[in-house]
Amino acid sequence: MDAIWLAVLHIRYHWMRTTLLVGCLTISLLLPLVLRQLAPKIQAELHRRAKQTPLVIGSVGSPLDLTLHGLYFRASDLQTLKFGNWQEFQRKGFEAAVPLHVRFQVDRIPIVGTHLEYFQFRKLKLASGEVFGRLGDCVLGAKAADELGLNVGDQVISNPKSFLSIAADYPLRMNVVGVLEYVDSPDDLAVFVDVKTAWVIENLGHGHQDVIGSEDPNLVLEKNEQGTVASAAVLPFTEITDQSIASFHFHGDQSEFPLTAILILSEEQKVQDLAAGFASKLPGLQAVLADKTVSELISVVFQIQQLILATVIFVALATFSLFGLVIGLSLHIRKNEMETMFKLGASRGFTFSMLAAEVSLILVLAMGSSFLLSHFLTDLLGESLYRWLA
Amino acid sequence: MCEKFRPMIKISDLCFGYPSSTFRLVIPEWTVESKSQVAIIGPSGSGKTTLLHLLAGILRCDRGTVRFGNRLINGLSEKQLRDFRASQIGLVFQRFELIDYLNVRRNILLPFSINHALSTDPKVVNRLHELAERTGITSLLERPIQKLSQGEQQRVAICRALITQPKIVLADEPTGNLDPENKQVIVDLLKQQAAETDAILIMVTHDVSLVSQFEATVDFQLWRQVAQGVS
Numbered sequence: 001m002d003a004i005w006l007a008v009l010h011i012r013y014h015w016m017r018t019t020l021l022v023g024c025l026t027i028s029l030l031l032p033l034v035l036r037q038l039a040p041k042i043q044a045e046l047h048r049r050a051k052q053t054p055l056v057i058g059s060v061g062s063p064l065d066l067t068l069h070g071l072y073f074r075a076s077d078l079q080t081l082k083f084g085n086w087q088e089f090q091r092k093g094f095e096a097a098v099p100l101h102v103r104f105q106v107d108r109i110p111i112v113g114t115h116l117e118y119f120q121f122r123k124l125k126l127a128s129g130e131v132f133g134r135l136g137d138c139v140l141g142a143k144a145a146d147e148l149g150l151n152v153g154d155q156v157i158s159n160p161k162s163f164l165s166i167a168a169d170y171p172l173r174m175n176v177v178g179v180l181e182y183v184d185s186p187d188d189l190a191v192f193v194d195v196k197t198a199w200v201i202e203n204l205g206h207g208h209q210d211v212i213g214s215e216d217p218n219l220v221l222e223k224n225e226q227g228t229v230a231s232a233a234v235l236p237f238t239e240i241t242d243q244s245i246a247s248f249h250f251h252g253d254q255s256e257f258p259l260t261a262i263l264i265l266s267e268e269q270k271v272q273d274l275a276a277g278f279a280s281k282l283p284g285l286q287a288v289l290a291d292k293t294v295s296e297l298i299s300v301v302f303q304i305q306q307l308i309l310a311t312v313i314f315v316a317l318a319t320f321s322l323f324g325l326v327i328g329l330s331l332h333i334r335k336n337e338m339e340t341m342f343k344l345g346a347s348r349g350f351t352f353s354m355l356a357a358e359v360s361l362i363l364v365l366a367m368g369s370s371f372l373l374s375h376f377l378t379d380l381l382g383e384s385l386y387r388w389l390a
Numbered sequence: 391m392c393e394k395f396r397p398m399i400k401i402s403d404l405c406f407g408y409p410s411s412t413f414r415l416v417i418p419e420w421t422v423e424s425k426s427q428v429a430i431i432g433p434s435g436s437g438k439t440t441l442l443h444l445l446a447g448i449l450r451c452d453r454g455t456v457r458f459g460n461r462l463i464n465g466l467s468e469k470q471l472r473d474f475r476a477s478q479i480g481l482v483f484q485r486f487e488l489i490d491y492l493n494v495r496r497n498i499l500l501p502f503s504i505n506h507a508l509s510t511d512p513k514v515v516n517r518l519h520e521l522a523e524r525t526g527i528t529s530l531l532e533r534p535i536q537k538l539s540q541g542e543q544q545r546v547a548i549c550r551a552l553i554t555q556p557k558i559v560l561a562d563e564p565t566g567n568l569d570p571e572n573k574q575v576i577v578d579l580l581k582q583q584a585a586e587t588d589a590i591l592i593m594v595t596h597d598v599s600l601v602s603q604f605e606a607t608v609d610f611q612l613w614r615q616v617a618q619g620v621s
Contacts (some may be wrong), residue, residue, distance in 0.1 A: 006492075078548040084391070139485040160518030344550075345447055346475025346504035 003350055007357035017071060017330075018148055021323060025366030026373065028319040031312045033374035036382070041300050041382055043069075049185065050290035052122070055272045056263035057081075057089075057097075060286045067293040070261045072186045073102045073110040075112045080159045083195070084255030085282060086262050094275050096121060096266035099259045101198040105159045108387070112190045113198025119180075121265035124187055128152050129178030132194050135205075135248055136240030139192040140173040142182035147189075150176050156191065156238075158201050164346075172201045173239040199250065199257055202242070207240065207248035229388040231257040327359055398424040398590055399445065399558070405453035406437075406444060415440050415621060417454075417613070423604075425582055427591040429601045432610025438594040442560045445592070446479045447471040458558070478503035480551030480589065482561040482580070486543045488535045488550075495531045498522070499550045508554060521549045524586075541572035545579065552583050559584050561593040565600065577603060 011018040049071045056070030059079040069076040088098035098121060101113030116131055118124075118140075130153035132139055141152060150156055153176065160171045174193065182188055199205050240248060250257075264275045264287075272289075279287035331338075338351045392452045399422040407414040408554050410491060412466055430438050443449040444456055456463040465475060469604040475481075488497050496503070498499065498518055502510045514598040525545040538546065544564060551559055561580055577593075577600055584591035593604070601607050 006503065009496075010491045336487065337489060340483070340489070341479055341500075341504050343446065343475070344501050344504060345472050345507070346473055350504055 003354040004357045004361075007361055010354075011358055011361055017326075018365075021326060021362050022365045024319050024371060025323060025363065026370040028312070028316040029366060029370035030262055030374055030377070032309055032316070033049075033307055033370055034377050035309060035312075037374060038379040039301075041378070042301075042385065045385060046294045048290065048300060050294040052185075053263055053265065053290050053351075054267070057085075057262040057264065057275070057285060057287070058260065059282055063286065063288040063293050066138050066261065066286070066288050067290050067297075069388065070100065070263055070288075071290060071294075072386060073112055074389065075102075075110075075189060076260060078260070079284075080258035081262070081285060083257040084258055085285060086259060087255055088282065088289060089262060089275070089278065090321060092278055094264065094266075094278070095270065096264055096265045096271060097275065098265055099195050100263055101195050101258065103258075104258050106144075106148065106156050106191050106199050107159070109147065110190050111138075111158055111198060114192060115138065116193060118192070118265075121263075122183075122185075124183060125181045126178045127181040128232040129176070131178055132192065132197070133177070134240075135191070135194065135197050135200060135245060136172065136174050137180040139179045139180060139191070139199070140176055141188040142188045143188040144191055145179045147180050152175050152176055153178060159355065161348065164325040170196070173189055175240075186389070189386050195259070196250075197240075200248065202258070204252070204257055205248060205250035207244045239277045239353055259318060291363075322369055323362075327355075331355065398422060398426075400455075400457040402442075402444055402455050402457075404444070404451050404456065406440060406449065413437070414509060417441070420608075422590055422592065424590060425585070425588055426435045426606060427584060427604050428593070428606045428608060429604035430594045430608045431596065431598060431601055432608075433615075436514035436542075436610040438610055439562055442562050442592065442594060443480075445558065446560055447475050448479060462575070470544045472505060473507035473558075475608045476501055476508055477554055480554065480559040482544075482547050482551045482559065484563040484566040486547040486567075487542075488543055488546060490535055491585055492535070493531070494527065494533050494535065494538070494546050494583065497535060497546055498531075498553050500550060501554050517553060517555070519547070521552055521583075524583065525549055540568055541575065544568060544572070544576050548579055548583065552587060552589075556589055558576065558590045558592065561591065563594050563596065564594065565597060573597065573600070 050067070053071050056066050058066040058076075059081050061078040065074070065076045065078055068074040069078070083099065086099045088156070095117075097113055100117045100118075102110050104111040112118075119131060126139070127142065129139070138156060140148070140156075144150060148156060154174055155173050157173045158171045161380060174191075174197065180187065180192075193201075196205065266272060266275075272331060276287035276289070280287045341351055342348065399420075401420040402415050403419070404417040405414060406435060413435070416525060430441065432438050438448065444451055445458075445463070447466065450464050454464075458474075461474075463471070463474070491502060492500065495518070498521070499510070499514070502508045502514060518531075519528070522531055527542060527545050527549065530542060530546075535543065535546070543566075547564070551561075559580065564580065565576050568576060580593065581603070583589075593600075595601070
C-alpha cells in the first residue's frame with residue numbers, strides 16, 4: 001500500500017510529465033478503440049437501412065452513389081430520371097415505388113421531395129401537426145426540427161442554389177405543418193416536402209403577380225391572342241400563401257420533370273425482382289440492390305480499416321517504446337532515490353513494486369481515459385452518422 | 391564495566407574489496423563503545439564510506455566479522471539486514487538524499503513507509519514533533535523539500551535518521567555541502583541528538599577543524615598504513 005501511495009505522490013508531483021505520458025498513450029489507444037466500436041455500428045446501420053430500402057432505381061452511373069443517395073439522401077452527381085419513369089412504375093402496378101427528389105437543402109439538412117406514401121412505407125409517425133397537404137408545406141424530421149429550432153406553424157427557407165445566381169433564383173419560404181417522431185434513421189435529419197414543392201424550389205413551377213388582368217406597362221410587354229408577355233419586372237412569389245397559391249403553376253410536361261431516385265419500399269422479394277427487371281428495360285435506368293451494394297462498401301471499408309489498424313498498431317508500438325524509454329530514463333534519474341530507499345531499509349522488491357505501481361497507474365489512467373473518450377467519441381460520431389453518410 | 395564503555399561495535403580481521411577494483415579495506419581490529427562519538431577522517435578513496443556501508447550492512451565483508459553488541463552483522467540474511475538497518479541504524483548523507491516529491495513530514499517518516507518492520511504509532515508522531523522542535527523545523531513540516539535551504543534540508547535528513555531511535559548514527563560527510571556557519575550547527579545538532587538518544591555517532595568528514603569536537607578520531611590514512619605494515 002505504501003508503495004502505491006508513494007507512486008501516486010510521485011506521479012502527482014510530476015504531473016506535467018504524467019499528463020504528457022497519459023496523453024500520448026491515450027491517443028495511441030483511442031483510434032483503434034473508436035474504430036472497433038464505430039465500425040460494427042456503421043455496418044449495422046448500413047445493413048438496417050438497406051434492408052428497409054431494398055431496391056433503389058436511378059440513372060445509370062455509380063451504384064454506390066445511387067444507394068447512398070436513396071438511403072441517406074446523399075448529394076449525387078448522377079443524372080436525374082424523369083417523373084414519367086415513376087408514372088410507368090405506377091402504371092405497371094408497383095405501388096411500393098416512391099419518388100425521390102433530393103437536390104436542395106435547408107442549411108445542411110436535405111429537402112426530400114416525395115409523396116405521402118413515403119411516410120407510410122417507412123412507418124413514420126407525426127409527433128405533432130399533420131402531413132404536407134399543399135404546395136409549400138413541409139414536414140420536419142425530429143432532429144431537423146431540433147437543429148433548426150422550428151415547430152409546427154413556423155417557416156423555413158430553402159438554401160438558394162447559388163449566391164451568385166443572377167437569374168433571380170429565389171429560395172422558397174415553406175410552412176412547417178408537421179414534425180415527425182424520432183426514429184433513429186436518416187429520416188430524422190430531413191425536411192420532407194411534396195415532390196411538386198421541390199420542383200417549385202427548382203423553378204419549374206412558380207407563382208407571380210397577376211399580369212393577365214394588369215394594364216401596367218412596366219409589367220406587360222405585349223398582349224395578343226396567344227397570351228400575355230410579362231416583363232422581367234414581374235416578381236415571382238417566394239412564399240406560397242393562401243393568397244398566392246392560386247397563381248402557382250408549372251410550365252411544361254410534368255412527366256419530363258426530374259426525380260433523383262425511385263425507391264421500391266416493398267419487403268416482398270417478388271415485387272423487388274419484378275421492379276428490378278422492369279427498371280432494366282427502361283433506357284438509362286439502373287436498379288440497385290441496396291444491401292448488396294452496402295456489403296461491397298463494407299468489405300472495402302473493412303480492408304481500409306485493417307490498413308488503418310495496422311498503421312495504428314505501428315504507431316502504438318512506437319508510442320509504447322517511447323513510454324518505455326521515458327520510464328527507463330526516469331529510472332536512471334531516480335537511481336539515487338532507489339539507492340537511498342534501499343539504504344534506509346527498503347527491499348529491492350519494494351522499490352520495484354513502487355515503480356511497477358507507477359507504470360501501472362499511468363497505463364490505467366491512459367486506458368481509462370481512452371476508454372471513456374472512445375465512448376464519448378463513438379457516441380458523438382454515431383449521432384452525426386447520418387450526416388456523415390449523407 | 392560501566393555502560394558507557396561497553397563495546398557496541400566490534401570489527402575483527404575485516405577485509406573487503408570491490409570486485410571491479412584493486413582497493414581493499416583491511417581492519418584488523420576496531421571497537422566502538424556505546425554512546426561514543428567518533429570522527430573518521432582520511433583522504434578520498436581511503437574507504438571511509440565503505441566502512442560506514444559495512445557497519446550498516448549495506449555491504450558484506452569478504453572476511454572477518456562485524457558485530458553490533460552480540461549480533462553478528464555479516465551473518466544476517468538480506469531481510470534481517472534490512473530490518474536491522476531500518477531499526478538500528480540512522481543514516482545521514484552528504485547530499486541529504488531527501489525525496490523531492492515528498493514534503494518534510496513524509497520525508498522524515500519515510501523509513502516507516504518503506505520497511506514494514508517499523509510500525510507507525512502515536513509515539514512516532516510525537517517523536518516527529520519533538521525532533522522537529524529540537525532541530526527548529528516545526529514550521530517547515532508541510533513544506534516541499536525544494537523550498538528549504540541546504541541547512542534546513544540537512545536538519546530534515548538528521549530528523550529522518552533519528553526518527554527510528556537508532557542505536558548507531560552513521561553520518562557520511564554531512565557538512566560537505568554546507569557553509570561554515572551551517573557546518574557547526576549541523577555537527578552540534580548531530581552530537582546533541584545522538585547524546586540525547588544514547589546513540590553512537592560515527593561521522594565521516596574531510597574537515598579537520600571539526601575533529602577536535604569528537605571524543606575519538608580515526609585517521610584512515612594512518613590506519614591503512616598500519617594495516618599495510620608501515621610504521
